[in-house]
Amino acid sequence: MRRHLTAPCEILAVVKADAYGHGAVAVAQRLLRLGVPRFGVATIQEGATLRDAGIQAPILVMGALLPNQLPDVIAHTLTPVVHDSATADALADLARSRPEPYPIHIKVDTGMGRLGLAPEAVLPLLQSPCCKGPLRVEGLMTHLADADGGDPGYTEAQIARFRTVVAQADAAGLSIPLLHTANSAAILCHPSSHFNLVRPGIMLYGYQSALRGQAAPDLHPVLTLSTTIVQINRLTSGESVGYNRAYRASRPSRIAILPIGYADGYNRALSSRGHVLLKGRQAPVVGRVCMDMTLVDVTDIPDAGPGDEAVLIGRQGTARITADDMAQWLGTIPYEVLCAIGPRVARVYR
Ligand SMILES: Cc1ncc(COP(=O)(O)O)c(C=O)c1O
Incomplete structure (x- = not known):
């Protein structure tokens, strides 16, 4: 995978759903030894399982979070993905008493039609008081709907919308350290989606859905x-x-x-x-x-x-x-x- 990425792009390994059935703790431990510095899960429980196994690396919780779950995010030092401003406000209230701002990633919906803020809602959130004290916006992300589809146009349009939001933040003097959009298919087919962090899942386990008969890179199923x-x-x-x-x-x-x-x-x-x-x-x-x-x-x-x-x-x-x-x-x-x-x-x- 690293051969596909141009430095300084980092890898966030998606180990949700028990690492796609492979066993999240063992997979994460192995990937840590291979120098993968970050992990992504869907739920707090999945993150807590990794923490309980002694994994201290940053863990991004990418799924939906209900208000009553937010204290557990902080208790397990997990990094939440914020999909709306109400969640940002609630997290800010919980984080206010902490000595350091609490890291969050913000998700923008550029065309998946699922979770995330509308592109025009991102800058107001970045400029709101909660992101200027109790919370630190470490990452901005979006999810691509059709990176393994036959027509690259929709993906390129999503990437363009994401770039617009990044440019608005830059113009407002708000530089966000981690920008990420790419799943496995985008890593393989859309180099413009790589930014400085990618989120591979299925590719880690030796499968891909994007190339349809073209020569895949050295991917071998790892599971029997x-x-x-x-x-x-x-x-x-x-x-x-x-x-x-x-x-x-x-x-x-x-x-x-x-x-x-x-x-x-x-x-x-x-x-x-x-x-x-x-x-x-x-x-x-x-x-x-x-x-x-x-x-x-x-x-x-x-x-x-x-x-x-x-x-x-x-x-x-x-x-x-x-x-x-x-x-x-x-x-x-x-x-x-x-x-x-x-x-x-x-x-x-x-
Ligand atoms: C937000 C997000 N990023 C990345 C991935 C990884 O996708 P893939 O397994 O296709 O690489 C997923 C998986 O569904 C996801 O939900």
Whole structure:
């Protein structure tokens, strides 16, 4: 990623949603060792988890904050993203007794249509008393709606609106240290979005949505989701397996039982649709994915047996299933596949 950025651009690693399912504490610790100085989360609880693990780096809480949550932001020394002036006022009241101004980032909505101040509301907030004493505006940010879309025009227009707000602040003598707009797709496709800080998420985990067939930079999925066959059942032709008897064998069959199910994030919509790797070959999921178990037809992989590793996402030999593949089977995006991997699944770091 650093090869894509021109110095002095810094990285704020987005580790929300438990680092997209990878385990936020371990991922943040590893990224700290690689020199990544800042993290972004969605909720106070996610920030508190990192603090409880001893992570002292700045942590930006990018999601919505309700008034009654603001004391917790300060208690965990998290940096809030302020999306409206009422939140800035409430934070200023809480921060007034502190010896140092409390850092905040302000979000401007340049076209996402979600959280953030309208561009024309930013300068008045920057010039308001709350930003001149109790609070210190450390960052100004926006979020891009279509950085991975086919037409760069909308993104460039958002960036232009952001630049206008920055220019207004500069003209008023208010220099904001950190300016950031870029998610992974913008890092790859819109160098003009980099400013002096970027906010990659999915790219950290080895995926991207922007390049559509063009050569990606050296991105490799970092996560393998695997389990172990616990039992093999033999079916005669016509026998059924699983809930609602959704699968009936059309030939004498061997069915492998995997101890992973939708409660672990292996989506029930993969019933009769997903595949797993066994002995380096793809085997189809048959019948309904259950809460804790999944059934796979291994009739054509006769040497598969109890104790064998089954790979749901990852490589086995030369075969490979990615979160992109699984997303296609499900009609979704790899983000959702990765974030869904539940807390019951043990994370092992190599
Ligand atoms: C505000 C914000 N910035 C950055 C990101 C990272 O996006 P990506 O995972 O596409 O890099 C997200 C993720 O949704 C986000 O909400």
